[in-house]
Amino acid sequence: MSVLIYTENADGKFKKSTFEAVSYARAIADQNNTNLVAISIGEVSKDELTALGKYGAEKVLNVSNAKLKNFINQAYASVIAEAAKKQGADVIVLSNSFSGRGLAPRIAVKLEAGLADGAVSLPEQGNGKFTVKKTAFSGKAFAVVELTSANKVISLTPNSYKVVEKSVTPAVEDFAAEGNASDFKAMIKEIVRSTDKVSLPDADIVVSGGRGLKGPENWGMVEELAGLLGAALACSKPVSDSGWRPHSEHVGQTGIAVSPNLYIAIGISGAIQHLAGVSSSKVIVVINKDPEAPFFKVADYGIVGDAFEVVPKLIAAIKEYKASL
């Protein structure tokens, strides 16, 4: 057995969720007394690739092919599956990120592997069994799945496994792979950002507003808070349905699923469909004037109060703190 970890990058930099997945893959390799190989696709510096050793990767395969500069689900899945075959890896780990959710099932098909998508803890192994606890029903429940196939694909829910530092100096090797011709039926030619603000699926901090904010004219303070924290903006479904905010900010079961380190919910009730997309956030702060709002049940910190009083005070406190640094 050997373990392969796909290390996703954003603009050439690995994210925290990638380091979590590398640490998780390292722990699976340790469980099985085997080695851990990482694969990176895209333009990533040698220093960044070498840093993967800090989390236990012994070898790093670097795929820097101009055709694969931008993410293409089919092609990336082909390249990762090819690397798994060449390395003799039978456990393939990746983050259950926005791209990971598209990649994991495709890799599983190519390797005829069982899939545990959205894993939340290390596999349990014994008596020839390999079981993984994972989220189910959009995060509303957990399922324990047994992977009975020889090859196994596991995508790890961000924030469910801690980053563990090791001191390994990995061998960085070029891996020549380019996917199949049929993988390139649709290609990204150019990425033009609609905003220079932080991208929501990758954000470390998210500030989110709900119907409690009464109307789009009140988003100034939410934007100011997000700006001070370097956070991305999000909103509940009715807010985007009403046209107060763009649909690209809608989080939840039918919107984007996020797993930031900090999620601040302002004037959002915490309906189950909203929680489905945000409950794997590491720390949840809820500001709501109704002490019975369901969101408080999953909050790490709750502020019962009127958002129009609490948020300006929060902004003032952050400004004061920043000025004191």
Ligand SMILES: Cc1cc2nc3c(=O)[nH]c(=O)nc-3n(C[C@H](O)[C@H](O)[C@H](O)COP(=O)(O)OP(=O)(O)OC[C@H]3O[C@@H](n4cnc5c(N)ncnc54)[C@H](O)[C@@H]3O)c2cc1C
């Ligand atoms: C199939 C389906 C899919 C859905 N998918 C999603 C989804 O992906 N995402 C999503 O968000 N919803 C989704 N919904 C809708 C969801 O059920 C809720 O209706 C929605 O999340 C409620 O949005 P809200 O919390 O902003 O509004 P409300 O439920 O109206 O809550 C507003 C909250 O603001 C508080 N409030 C009011 N005034 C203030 C104030 N001055 N200061 C502080 N707090 C205040 C209130 O106490 C209340 O808790 C879905 C529903 C269905 C049926």
